[in-house]
Amino acid sequence: MALDEPSRDAAALIDRLAGAGRLAQRRLARSDSCERARALEAAADALRSDAPVILAANAEDVAAGEAAGLTPAMLDRLRLDADRLEGIAAAVAAVAALPDPVGQAISRDTRPNGLVLERVRIPIGLIGIIYESRPNVTADAAALCVRVGNAAILRGGSEAVRSNRAIHAAMVRGLESAGLPGEAIQLLPTQDRAAVGAMLAAAGLIDMIVPRGGKGLVARVQADARVPVLAHLDGINHTYVHAAADPDKARRIALDAKMRRTGICGAMETLLLDAAFPGSPAIVGDLVDAGCAVRGDARAQAIDPRVTPADDADWDTEYLDAVLSVAVVDGPDEAMAHIAAHGSHHTDAIVTEDADVAERFLREVDSAIVMHNASSQFADGGEFGLGAEIGIATGRLHARGPVALEGLTTYKWLVKGTGQVRG
């Protein structure tokens, strides 16, 4: 199908793809866990045996991207080599090996009238994944969906269109070789933006949308979607160093939270130093020495002459870079008020040896992830022991924080009787 399929057909296209996807999903829902695992192993094998085709397609994407003037960072996200492709295949095989929550009983109860009630995990249904330049998402997201019996409609970035098609074709061949329907993973056959709009509007056809990419993409999806969206927009993460913090722990945690990797959503963006904490100069000094640009309020500027003034916008900025805003606060109430006013409900942490204050912070801070004496960079599905993640969510419903297989399931009630009537 041509890339320039006209936008007036977008809704019809999504109707058709969703119909095929829902049919395939019903077949997946009847498959057992081992069948789905074997199909993903076959998909991993297909990715490996298709390596020459996939790498050639990727080389064309990279060449087109260079001609189009993509930045080096974008080209790096786009580029595959033999090692990266093996990593993609290995990740699909790893998802195949993950424990499967589908069929698990969440609760079980026998009523006085003898009715047995169970809630069991089931697939959500048909999931739309909208992503940008990294072609690995084509394999990753599809594998996570299929592992728990969901079908997926994938819409990748234009710059990776050839790579995505080659990866998609291998995945489909793998599923089909194992007897599962290839329509379980469909790649949108057009890069027309109207098709994305139609996906976002397809309430009742697509059950959930997961945007994977930069803030612009996520914001557009959240603003326009009528389908429920699982995502986070910002990770404006705070670390509050309390008066009773262990100075060494606080130094290590603050440096890691900001500087280990500055571009990930779990990176610290604002450091709140308690005025009563004596170790602040060492923390700020470490950060500046490590190459971090530190912007602070008046009291933070007084800690180290290299701290530059922060303006109002700094407290609401996710830098995703070696930049940090620092405020000095008077006690936990002021710290938590700052987080409530400026946080994005992603990951916020306290460093303290005072168990009562820690307990209060954990209870009262209203974020998907709240940490005590740990680096916010642990906000990650792998680090949480989930094996993988489809993303991190900061919405309030369904699944929060790192979302992996369990977040890609829902449940139904089973009621087992022996002829009971309500009478």
Next chain:
Amino acid sequence: MALDEPSRDAAALIDRLAGAGRLAQRRLARSDSCERARALEAAADALRSDAPVILAANAEDVAAGEAAGLTPAMLDRLRLDADRLEGIAAAVAAVAALPDPVGQAISRDTRPNGLVLERVRIPIGLIGIIYESRPNVTADAAALCVRVGNAAILRGGSEAVRSNRAIHAAMVRGLESAGLPGEAIQLLPTQDRAAVGAMLAAAGLIDMIVPRGGKGLVARVQADARVPVLAHLDGINHTYVHAAADPDKARRIALDAKMRRTGICGAMETLLLDAAFPGSPAIVGDLVDAGCAVRGDARAQAIDPRVTPADDADWDTEYLDAVLSVAVVDGPDEAMAHIAAHGSHHTDAIVTEDADVAERFLREVDSAIVMHNASSQFADGGEFGLGAEIGIATGRLHARGPVALEGLTTYKWLVKGTGQVRG
């Protein structure tokens, strides 16, 4: 505030109410479970001591409703008397006594690096309840929300406006007397429909909307809302009587599922009789004898001369009345295909003594509630042991089937470390 507050101010009104509600909710989130329980007991007491005021307000609503020509059924839903009001107060006290899921750990894991990860239940936040003529919802829904630390914005029907205000005032006085903020329960001060529109649009301010009422209300809310909605639109519930059904059980279950109460969402609307089941004449005979109008396909009409022809629309109709559509099917595959084509994912049941067929039906039918050898009229939070329900949901995310206290919570991750950095 006047009832005719102009609609151009609707968004500003909802902004203001939501701001106050979110502030009150933060206070509720810090309260402990006993504090919330005591506040609801105080609210129940206030409802009792305000009985003269509430009943007088209700009498005015009823008089206005009579003058406006409300139907007897609507007037009955609207009317309170001393017994009904005591029932409302007792229901609030019963919610106070329910076990509270907030603070419960859903999961707990210690990672190899020593990090302790817990998921704990927390309130959702600010919940909008949009309902029709029954004034008891003002107390019921508010009590369920507050029990688990949510704030609520209530918008009841115009015909019950005086009753709702009197009930709301008593509830607020109860909360305040126990030291909780009255703004935890706010009643929309206007019946302007634009304010409802503003509630539905208030994504990020209101966390969830629960519509309580007829299909017209639910359909409008589902169509217009940008805020997540927890509800069901239809309860087109099927009972499939398999070839290996016990004839006596099947008779009792079918009669109860249809006729115990015909107007509730768990009532059976379509009966699927297996062609190989010998007991169909008795089942159909019972139903017709009980006053049910039975409409059937050709084979169903052949079972009993009193069965009238069904047309295409019958299979997609929720009668909520003593009317039933009956189809004869050849085996479980055809039964499940009919349910997949015409069901509303609410409650579907099989009657059979064949455990394998039952297991397959329970696994494959994609409804919020799937039953074996039981009447679909058990689809109810009280019958499920939940103590109460805010409604039944047929969406795929967050909470499904009867939704009670647990469905009014979400979770956050707590990460407890000893100085771990990701390094």
